[in-house]
Amino acid sequence: MDLRESTQDREFREQVRVFVEGALPGDIRGRVLDFKRLEREDYVRWQRILYEQGWGAPGWPSDHGGTGWNALQRVVFEAQRQRFLPGILTMDEWWCQGYSEPGAGSDLAALSTRAQRQADTYVINGQKMWTSFAHWADWIFCLVRTRSEGKPQDGISFLLVDMRTPGVSVKPIRTLDQGSDICQVFFDDVVVPAKNLVGQENQGWAIAKYLLGHERTNMAGVGMCKRLLSRLEHFARSERKRGKPLMEDIRFRDRLAKLEIDLLSHEWSLLRLTSLERSGNAIGPEASILKIRGSEIQQELAALLMECAGPYAIPYVAQALEPGYTGETAGGDHLNALAAQYFDLRKVSIYGGTSEVQKNIIAKSHLGF
Numbered sequence: 001m002d003l004r005e006s007t008q009d010r011e012f013r014e015q016v017r018v019f020v021e022g023a024l025p026g027d028i029r030g031r032v033l034d035f036k037r038l039e040r041e042d043y044v045r046w047q048r049i050l051y052e053q054g055w056g057a058p059g060w061p062s063d064h065g066g067t068g069w070n071a072l073q074r075v076v077f078e079a080q081r082q083r084f085l086p087g088i089l090t091m092d093e094w095w096c097q098g099y100s101e102p103g104a105g106s107d108l109a110a111l112s113t114r115a116q117r118q119a120d121t122y123v124i125n126g127q128k129m130w131t132s133f134a135h136w137a138d139w140i141f142c143l144v145r146t147r148s149e150g151k152p153q154d155g156i157s158f159l160l161v162d163m164r165t166p167g168v169s170v171k172p173i174r175t176l177d178q179g180s181d182i183c184q185v186f187f188d189d190v191v192v193p194a195k196n197l198v199g200q201e202n203q204g205w206a207i208a209k210y211l212l213g214h215e216r217t218n219m220a221g222v223g224m225c226k227r228l229l230s231r232l233e234h235f236a237r238s239e240r241k242r243g244k245p246l247m248e249d250i251r252f253r254d255r256l257a258k259l260e261i262d263l264l265s266h267e268w269s270l271l272r273l274t275s276l277e278r279s280g281n282a283i284g285p286e287a288s289i290l291k292i293r294g295s296e297i298q299q300e301l302a303a304l305l306m307e308c309a310g311p312y313a314i315p316y317v318a319q320a321l322e323p324g325y326t327g328e329t330a331g332g333d334h335l336n337a338l339a340a341q342y343f344d345l346r347k348v349s350i351y352g353g354t355s356e357v358q359k360n361i362i363a364k365s366h367l368g369f
């Protein structure tokens with residue numbers, strides 16, 4: 001395995017840096033750096049800029065072969081690609097992920113939302129839970145039960161549902177940071193064309209597992225950790241303890257150094273796995289290791305950021321996260337969002353599969369339990 005950067009890699013890195021510096025709108029950049037809330041329009045605007053650059057979906061394979069599908073299935077799949085991929089790239093259509101349900105989170109195969117085949121449609125009844133951004137979504141990709149007999153995993157199908165279909169309703173859930181980006185989605189006799197089935201009936205589990213593997217690799221969160229770390233270093237220079245910048249406090253520096261080392265080794269693990277994937281190996285349970293470490297480091301960084309601000313991190317004004325807020329706060333504008341950020345990041349060790357469940361996966365595959 002060769003982890004050295006080639007000249008091409010270096011040129012690409014530089015190209016990305018120059019592009020982002022020039023193309024990322026200043027208002028979005030400011031909001032992200034100050035941990036302010038982003039609006040739907042902010043996400044869409046940035047995605048369109050990436051799309052114009054040809055970087056709308058870097059992870060999509062250029063070749064979809066090797067599925068063993070018959071000719072008709074391939075035509076259906078092609079039609080789905082033509083129908084849906086352009087809207088995803090330009091973000092004209094916002095998608096959400098309908099996997100979890102009450103009683104089927106970690107034990108996802110226990111899901112009970114039912115889709116019954118009726119002529120050339122499916123009729124869906126049930127409820128999804130913790131669906132991120134469902135209140136903004138135009139479409140949801142859903143795991144549904146199409147067979148009750150046999151192994152639970154073998155009775156699950158993957159369906160695409162237009163959120164405007166009669167019978168779909170969305171109820172946002174208030175979160176610890178006073179946000180409402182996650183929702184419950186209810187399906188009451190929702191009629192969906194059978195052509196919206198992805199792959200074959202009762203074989204949705206394999207698709208879901210494939211997607212979750214990629215989701216977990218993305219959740220390594222190296223970029224997010226670096227952003228938090230650079231914010232932390234900035235605060236450590238400006239915030240003072242007993243008259244001196246926090247950065248000069250030896251105990252604080254120790255903790256900062258440990259986190260920097262953890263992040264560096266985490267980044268190398270990600271590079272190592274990416275290099276394996278590049279040489280044709282599928283990423284398996286290693287994605288779980290990345291997810292656990294990424295969650296831990298993000299949460300530790302957020303906790304240390306809170307400590308930097310000391311008591312000023314405690315008075316939490318939720319409105320201060322909204323763009324354009326001009327009211328007063330205890331410690332100044334730059335400290336407003338720290339508590340919300342800290343609470344919001346509790347989620348990273350839960351979504352995409354909890355840390356405990358990732359440890360089970362690692363134990364089973366690597367330790368043989």
Ligand SMILES: Cc1cc2nc3c(=O)[nH]c(=O)nc-3n(C[C@H](O)[C@H](O)[C@H](O)COP(=O)(O)OP(=O)(O)OC[C@H]3O[C@@H](n4cnc5c(N)ncnc54)[C@H](O)[C@@H]3O)c2cc1C
Pocket residue numbers: 096097098099100101103104105106107129130131132133182347350351352353354355356357360
């Ligand atoms: C912010 C956020 C966004 C989310 N977005 C989405 C989304 O867009 N789409 C979607 O489908 N889902 C989404 N989820 C749901 C997420 O995938 C689930 O919350 C997660 O899989 C855990 O399931 P659960 O909440 O039902 O908890 P449970 O499965 O009930 O787990 C409760 C506790 O028990 C532990 N536990 C459970 N089973 C085991 C076991 N076998 N061994 C050891 N410990 C165990 C867990 O680790 C956890 O601590 C989101 C969740 C959050 C918090």
